[in-house]
Amino acid sequence: MEEIKEQTGHMPRIGEPAPDFEAVTTHGKLKLEDFKGSWLILFSHPADFTPVCTTEFIAFTEIHPELQKRGVELLGLSVDSVSSHIAWARNVEEKTKVKIPFPIIADLNKEVSMDYGMIHPGQSKTETVRCVFIIDPNQIIRTILYYPLTTGRNMDEILRIIDALQTTDKNAVATPANWRPGDMVVVPPPNTQEMAEERLKQGYECVDWYLCKKKI
């Protein structure tokens, strides 16, 4: 058990402050606190110059303008060197005409990877798996996604989660399965019998007292 903990490092949880870091990136030395006030997507990839990762970086670049509209910054990470990241980014631009606009952490000593639980020894003892940490402007972890080495991430889902979290924060509501912006949202469940009875009179679309939806 101790050996596994040593190999995987800390496993962060939703609702906890994001582990602090100061890291060398393709945009210079960055600290977590530099992103305070913005949403941040910190994501790891297994290695530079690999096929699935290349498709993901192109896809992240494609959604970058949409993320910017939502006040979200992107920050990549792998255990490769900054020279490798630069060479890979230049190669991607040369071969696909896609210029990667966001910084990439060169986590050679695995410090950040370990603090964020990005190394899963069952998949690889040396590379990070495909993690996504969505961190809010107060630097609290709001979502964690883990994908295996062989499965590229779904950008629509990442954008959908950002929209859902921002909608939740703005309106104090929850979002149902497969929710998309514009769909009805879920009214938080009542805490008392009186609130449950009142709820049914409020003009919400209710299946029953515990499941009511409204438009926003």
Add this chain to the structure above:
Amino acid sequence: MACISPDGKPTESGSKMLRALKTGLKSPEEISNEAGLPLFRVRSGLRELTEAGLAKQKGDKYELSEEGAKLIK
């Protein structure tokens, strides 16, 4: 270093930030708007410019040092 080249000269983004400071004391947010750089880049860049002696921190704001002012004349 993202704002200072290995030869000690400011990079393009470093120069943008120094130029934004030319008109006086500014917050990182104001520099970000004026220089057209993301706020996280400005915050890390200001650390570099300060360490290099090209900018000075005054409370939550920044201004050019004498050295920084000479560079963007």
